[in-house]
Each structure stands twice: as structure tokens, then as C-alpha cells.
Amino acid sequence: MSEHGHVQEAEEFLSNYPEIESADLLISDLNGIARGKRVERCAIKKIYQEGVNLPASIFSMNILGETVERCGLGIDIGEPDMICKPVANTLHVASWHQRPTAQVLLSMYHLNGEPFHADPRHILTNICNKMSQLQLTPVVAVELEFYLFDKNRDSHGRPQAPISPKTNKRDMHTQVYSVDTIADYSAFLGDVNKACQEQQVPADTAVAECAPGQFEINLKHQANPLLACDNAIMLKRIIKAIADKHDFDVSFMAKPYSDEAGSGMHVHVSLLDNAGVNIFAAEDQEYSQQLEYAIAGLLDFLPASMPILCPNVNSYRRFQPQFYVATSLNWGLNNRTVALRLPSGGKAATRIEHRVAGADANPYLVMSVILASIHHGLTTKSKPFCPPSSGNAFDCNAESLPIKFPQAITALQQDSALSEYLGKEFIDIYLAAKEQELAQFDAHITEIETLWYLNNV
Secondary structure, three states: OOOEOOHHHHHHHHHHOOOOOEEEEEEEOOOOOEEEEEEEHHHHHHHHHHOEEEEHHHHHEOOOOOEOHHHOOOHHHOOOEEEEEEEOOOOEEOOOOOOOEEEEEEEEEOOOOOEOOOOHHHHHHHHHHHHHHOOOEEEEEEEEEEEEEEOOOOOOOOOOOOEOOOOOOEOOOOOOOOHHHHHHOHHHHHHHHHHHHHHOOOEEEEEEOOOOOEEEEEEOOEOOHHHHHHHHHHHHHHHHHHHHHOOEEEEOOOOOOOOOOOOEEEEEEEEEOOOOOEOOOOOOOOOOHHHHHHHHHHHHHHHHHHHHHOOOHHHHHHOOHHHOOOOEOOEEEOOOOOOEEEOOOOHHHOOEEEOOOEOOOOHHHHHHHHHHHHHHHHHHOOOOOOOOOOOOHHHOOOOEOOOOHHHHHHHHHOOOHHHHHHOHHHHHHHHHHHHHHHHHHHOOOOHHHHHHHOOOO
8 A cells, every 4th residue: 555645535535524625734854843834625636646845954944943054955955845745544634723624744755756865754664664574563652741831931931830620720739640630631631532533543541640730642552653653743733732722831842840750752662473473472481582682772772862762952851760761771571760661461462662762752763763773683683781670770780871962962973873774864964953953052041050150150
């Protein structure tokens, strides 16, 4: 089945939804931010026939939406357009708009039809193809944490926890896994679930996390990493739209509060062979040799993966042991203090939970580095350089992850193995964008610097 949407898909949609007046055309940039344009109903079928032009520089934008010229996709090459084609089965009604509107995901191609090398969706496609060559199918699930906020900032202009729709009081505490908190926000979560059903996004469970206004929504496991990441992008968009409808602000920022937990993106992965058997499971032991190979690959690639798993300066604020974010290269069974966790469950559910990425990361790129790492481990058949951790892994003397942005960027700059999987052209573009973003951030004098040093030195 083709990855591109066929014109029949558009014709059937327009026939089924005569009320639709426009469509949002969405493509995820390096940061996982949806860019694109809105078109009228009369253009939808034509886009399925011919595609739509968008500038290549979409994939050289920093978090502020500014083109980073060092990436080489802007003025230096004449700011050219590329052709973008709809992704199959992603045309759905976006019911939160006042005007009847649909939305569809796009991917970018050169004018000759070749996949555009800077599009993260194509990066993931290439790595999935490598898995297919091993006759393996990844089964994956994405979990996303996020915060709801009051739309009004506090007296210092900082975000503050939402006011409970049930009590009309500001949330000051949250009991993790609290069913009562879920009930308090049932109208918001119910509308998220309804929109997910309309968009065919397989949302599974909602959980109240350990900070005021923090929630997690899990997506069901799927034997299609591309579709799983498409759904993660759609879920973010749904949550933001429904939050606004309920008069909340929402953010997937990795660490919005200094004294509360950050928001992560946890990814679960298992692998099926051609017979549909989970190769991570073993009959007579807790896990298979292949799972150990996968763990070894993940550990080997984790340092170089960090700028992709944690793509912003703020991403590294999460790495504090008291908030269950691993700071070291480690793994373990049924242990939430490690970077790579093997959750408990039946044999068929044997899998790896990757717990390092922030909710601010691009799902396509996170999935790409995870699957590339597993492929590396399976093909090199190396063993993990450390045994599984037991107990509190934060107290162990394991090798540290690069948990500062400059260190992480250096780790990727010095890497060659992961870069081979993702493509050197892409890595050069990504690093140029992130280096410029870091330099721009470092040029600012922060409020706390002024407070500490202005009158004291």
C-alpha cells in the first residue's frame, strides 16, 4: 500500500463531509512543530493529485520559527520550494474549529519525486526499511506527558497551575494516578478522547501525573512506527486545541516548573518476526538474547542520541533523580529509575521502554534513533557493557549521560555510527539549527543572573 494519499481518499472524504469548507495542510519541522498552510475545499482534491509547494527552509527553522541560514536550505540556495504530498489515511475532520475544517499530514519530496533528506518522516521511513530487511516489524507505543495551565500568568509573568473545573480552586497538589483528579478534568479529557476518535488516533489511557495540572495520555501499541508517530503529532495538536476550548493553556515543554517534574515522551518497543513472534521474549528465561543485543545498541547510541531525544536547552532541566529521570547509561527489569526499562507483563508483551526523551522532542526523530540503535545492536550482536540495575539506579556509579545541551551536541558531533543511520546531510542540518539556537539562548541575560550578580559583585 502506498504511503501517499490517493485521490480516491480525498473524493470519498469530500463526499462524506459536504460541510467541510477548508483543510489545514500540516508538516512537522525539525522540532515536531506543525507548519503548513490552510486551503479552501476546492483545492483539497487537487493537492492529492499534484501535491502542494512548500519551502525547503521549513526544515531549517529554530524553535522560534526563524530560518537558520547555516543549514543551507534558505537564501543560499534561493529559498526553493519542494513538493509536499498528503500522507495516506490522515485526512480527517478537525471538529474544534468554528469553521468546518479538515486537516491532513504531509511529507516533503524533491521535485523529481525523491524523498527530501531533511524531512524527519523520511528519516524514520529509511530506518523502518532497514528493519524490514531483517524481516522484523517494530511494535511501538508512545506515551506523552504535558501540563495544563491557567491562561492567566502569576504576578511575575510565570505560568501557574490551572483552576479545577470541579472545585474552582487552583490546583496546588496532585496525587499521582489520582482517579479523582481525572474526574475533575473529565470534560477536557472526554473532549480529547472524542477528537482522537474523529482523527482515528488510538488514545488508550489518561493518567494524572505527580504535579498540579500534569497529565499523561498513552497511545495504543501499533505495528507501524510511522503511523504511531503520525498519531503522536495529531495527539499533541488535539490536546492543544481542546485545552484552548476549555480555557486552559497547555505545554509539552520539558520542564515548565523548576520544582516540579518534567514532561517526558516514553516509547515502548518490541519486535515481531515474520511469524508474528515477539523476538524479545524467551520461553525459559525473562528475555531473549536478541533483547540483550537491542539493549546494547541503545546504550551504545544513547550519548549521541541526546540532542535529538532532548532537543532544547530546557530539555536538560528534567534530569534530576528525584523526578524519576535517568541520568546514567543503565537498564533494568521493572525499574523506573533506569534509562531503559523492561516492564513487567506476560511473555508476549516483553518489550523495552525508552524513558529518556522529553515531551518537547520530535516523535519521528525519537523513534528513528531508538530503532536505529536497536538495529545496530541486533546487527553487531554486542552485549550490554553493564548488567541490569536493581534497586535505586540513581545511587549507582554508572556512566553518566551528557545531561547538558552543549555536551550532548558535542557527543553527536563526534559520532559517526548514529549519523550513518540518520544521514550526514540531515545531521549537519540538525546540528546547525541546534548550535544556533544554543548560541542565541546563551546571548540572553537571565532574570536570576541580574538578581544574583547586579548588586553583589
